[in-house]
Amino acid sequence: MKQTWRWFGPDDPVPLAHVRQAGATGIVTALHHLNDGRAWPADEVAKRKAEIEAAGLEWAVVESIIVHEDVKTRTGRFRELIDNYKASIRTVASAGIRTVCYNFMAITDWTRTDLDHPMPHGGTALRFDIVEFCAYDVFVLKRRDAEADHPPTRIEAAHRRLAAMSAGDLARIERNLIEWVPAREFVYDRESFRRMLDLYRDLTVEGFRQNLFAFLREIVPVAEEAGVKLAIHPDDPPFSIFGLPRVVSCAADARTLIAAVKSPASGLTLCTGSYGAGHQNDLVAMAREFGSDIHFAHLRNVAHEPGGSFHESEHLDGDVDMVGVVAELLAEERRRRETGRRDAEIPMRPDHGHVILDDIGKKVNPGYSAIGRLKGLAELRGVMRAVERYRS
Incomplete structure (x- = not known):
């Protein structure tokens, strides 16, 4: 190769x-x-x-x-x-x-919740935490009908996780999920991301x-x-x-x-x-x-x-x-x-x-x-x- x-x-x-x-x-x-x-x-x-x-x-x-x-x-x-x-x-x-x-x-490129997840060897890796994602999707972004895409046990876990998050944690997750995308010349904020999601609502x-x-x-x-x-x-x-x-x-x-x-x-x-x-x-x-x-x-x-x-x-x-x-x-x-x-x-x-x-x-x-x-x-x-x- x-x-x-x-x-x-x-x-x-x-x-x-x-x-x-x-x-x-x-x-x-x-x-x-x-x-x-x-x-x-x-x-x-x-x-x-x-x-x-x-x-x-x-x-x-x-x-x-x-x-x-x-x-x-x-x-x-x-x-x-x-x-x-x-x-x-x-x-x-x-x-x-x-x-x-x-x-x-659609809209996103590869997506992770954590770009610096600590590893046992002392370095860091990329990670997708499904509970953190759910917390953002349901309770922060408040995407319409988001609850239907997550099982109740995950939503419950996300609610508990959200209560333990700092403002810095939330800012990191939002940045990683909707603001930062590799090799892209523009970023979304929460409102512009919601508007983009609306383009796909009926697709x-x-x-x-x-x-x-x-x-x-x-x-x-x-x-x-x-x-x-x-x-x-x-x-x-x-x-x-x-x-x-x-x-x-x-x-x-x-x-x-x-x-x-x-x-x-x-x-x-x-x-x-x-x-x-x-x-x-x-x-x-x-x-x-x-x-x-x-x-x-x-x-x-x-x-x-x-x-x-x-x-x-x-x-x-x-x-x-x-x-x-x-x-x-x-x-x-x-x-x-x-x-x-x-x-x-x-x-x-x-x-x-x-x-x-x-x-x-x-x-x-x-x-x-x-x-x-x-x-x-x-x-x-x-x-x-x-x-x-x-x-x-």
Whole structure:
């Protein structure tokens, strides 16, 4: 697999020189300063590509060209925004970038209640506390009909938890849930977030799914013509939050998507942490079933907690059989080489990482610390070497 690294551009606390020292050869990034639905200018793409190549690296994957909320709801400027998306696909393809990762999550990106959860080793990790989320959703945000989305025992626990929270605790949870989102140039406050939720009030899960398929039917032919692989990222967490529809949360969702818009240009990002947060998902089985449609892999692990909470564990620990997943992905690469597929090598990146060692106390993008990801990449590289060396 091609070893890559998520990089947020010139303002990223992790410089490209350090990425290269970590052993990655590819960069996963976007034009974050222009990621508001406009078509990406060719000169800006060329500038970013030249910066990456000057560091001895390759811009391997675009993650992401933003899918605007108007596109997801098919309201407002959605037609113009889809045309812009097509133009951006053509532009990155002209620059030689052949993989585009994107997501179709309503309003939110990946969501956690805690970005600095203390771990036994002394560092910190990302965590989703279902009781804290319920406390915010029901008693702070006071989302209409929120009580119907949580069992009574959770609501009771959330009420007790809320009574014990300080103002600082509440501010942290709100910031993490609705204000801070990675690689986004804007934030919501409580009122603007409620207004966004209203846009989705009458949109059913099936309606949202059809909006995704309508979007794909427009952009996939452009990707085919340009030689680009589209890789949809799963919902994170892989269950509904804030009452929003989720349509890429499990194997059945992936199966439906692939069947709906059948094309070698349209496939999956296998994010083992996002899918792995769902108890229903067997990541080894999914890597095996969807192997030919996996165009990108995010490799990280999660540990389930009682009641639906989870935290991000070490890359080789947790509830995802990471060795089994890597073995399946390497087997898929061998099959591709044997059949002459030009995209035999699957780009992967060590997704997220604990804040450890010298990164403690430094400015880091949550989830994207240098040393935690370096450790994860080293562990994954070791698994890859061992599987290849000792495969039967």
